Amino acid sequence: MLEVATLAGVSVKTVSNVVNHYVHVSTATRVRVQSALDELGYRPNLSARSLRGGQSGLIALALPELDFPYFAELARYIVQAAEAHGWTVLIDQTDGRAEREKLVMDGIRDQLIDGVIFSPLVTGARELAARRDTTPMVLLGERVHHGTMDHVGIDNVAAAQTVVAHLATLGHTRIAAIGEQRHRRGETARLRLQGYLAGLENAGLPFDPTLVMAAASYHRADGAAAMTELLALGDPPDAVFCFNDMLAIGALRTLRDRGVRVPEDVAVVGFDDIEESSYSAPGLTTIRPDKARIASTSIALLAARLDGGGGPSRDVTERFDLVVRRSTASPS
């Protein structure tokens, strides 16, 4: 910047003014400085600017897994929404490991980052409440108790109820669930299970605990394994509600391999509506959270915190839809 100033015959302050589009600069000076800028190929140093001003234009997005289609799609929307705000998104992959999530909470790379959007998998209400780092944070996913942190999510219980109601309407009576997580602290599984139970009750269907399968993680292989176990039951289900689409795709694979017809013998429903689910065989009925809105709301909440500062934490529930495809066509 000093070089530029010298070349243009002005002070660094004037260069700074030009670079930052300060209004009170005479046109002549501006032009002169600008050409010096171009000639020298000047590029502002973000570190210095951030050190001085406290804003870096960087926000972090902390997700469990990048190659989890739901998160990849969400990340895409968030990157787009952030770009519209002039922010760059830095991605942290936590793998759902407690120590990685703790790093996010404690503020890795503090002061470098203006805000964080965090989708916790194992971090609970206690840790959240104990957070000391003051970087604005927006929480994604299931709601957990928290103080100053904003939150964006969907109503998991209602969504799961919707699924069960749909299956019951189609005449299914033995509806299994795949995705319970006994050993995880994440709330998502618990909420969807709760919705599942409520759905059964609403439909007047009995609850059979043997139809609830746990899933160590939510990958395709877990769904395939759980479905195998369900088929081995003396009295197998006539429908399966998987707590995400990956599980459902794994389940479909098992059913196909065993020659079980979908939806005639067993109907299958997922959750997330990843793109893959409209190409599966058969196409997968699923819950579609409004990812674009989740992303834009998260960014908007963060922006509000950065501009305005305080205020009570806000909790936004975005809409979801039930997308009906061939995997739950009428069974009759």
Place this chain on the structure above:
Amino acid sequence: MLEVATLAGVSVKTVSNVVNHYVHVSTATRVRVQSALDELGYRPNLSARSLRGGQSGLIALALPELDFPYFAELARYIVQAAEAHGWTVLIDQTDGRAEREKLVMDGIRDQLIDGVIFSPLVTGARELAARRDTTPMVLLGERVHHGTMDHVGIDNVAAAQTVVAHLATLGHTRIAAIGEQRHRRGETARLRLQGYLAGLENAGLPFDPTLVMAAASYHRADGAAAMTELLALGDPPDAVFCFNDMLAIGALRTLRDRGVRVPEDVAVVGFDDIEESSYSAPGLTTIRPDKARIASTSIALLAARLDGGGGPSRDVTERFDLVVRRSTASPS
């Protein structure tokens, strides 16, 4: 840091020494400083550190699309490999748009970033050669001529030849290709097409231009559309080589909808071996680039540039495998 120094009764230099694990610090001092550090909840300021030392510990990964499974999987490996080096990865999504890729080339956020791993879609040899930004850059994907930039990829031509040879061995004679890109400047499509042609020639099969389908982009929908066109041909193919797995999955969808049997009537092969391809119906035969090695090599090359500096540009070709699944079981 000054506060910490005061509390511990030492100078800032000593605090810096402790923070940076400098060896020559007496244990007593170290302990004293450490407790002051903890008490005050000290966190180093990355901006300042980067401003001073010129290294931020941040590298950028510039990819076309995050929700493209191949890139998502690759990103995951790269984030992991980078983490092992103590680097954080910042992700740029270019959408394959020329102006976004140009930004990457010009060095958005210069000086903040220690290096860039860039997977160009539309940027060609000319732009690459004209690059002025000096941030170390590793190129991913097809090789294009370049000067000082390292490159990691696989042999696309050989891989495509392998696919065609495999199909020919199984007795297929009318082998179509989906994924030509007449309007794009990217080289990938061209190289795979070249391998396809070479493969036909090696197998002594005639080349029929009507069997080569263009794809505007490499999404599932493009593959589905291209397959529809192929089926409308008077003399349709008995095998299809799709230039990526997404196209192949779209093609499978079309075939399924039309009641065409795979592989009995038409065999299908993809490219990339994304996880989804082992769960498709039927499982997809495909080329598996060694993504983990591509990632670790990229990071290693970047690390070498950052440590060592100059030297001629290196070009690493990683291995690939043909993964045979049900979509190309013997047609007889």
Place this chain on the structure above:
DNA sequence: TTGAAAGCGCTAACAC
């Protein structure tokens, strides 16, 4: 409208 100088938090050189 423009310039001079201070200082953001940190580390490297050098002195003690």
Place this chain on the structure above:
DNA sequence: GTGTTAGCGCTTTCAA
């Protein structure tokens, strides 16, 4: 083994 000091590139008072 530890302290002093200068300076990374920038923006922001404050003066001119």
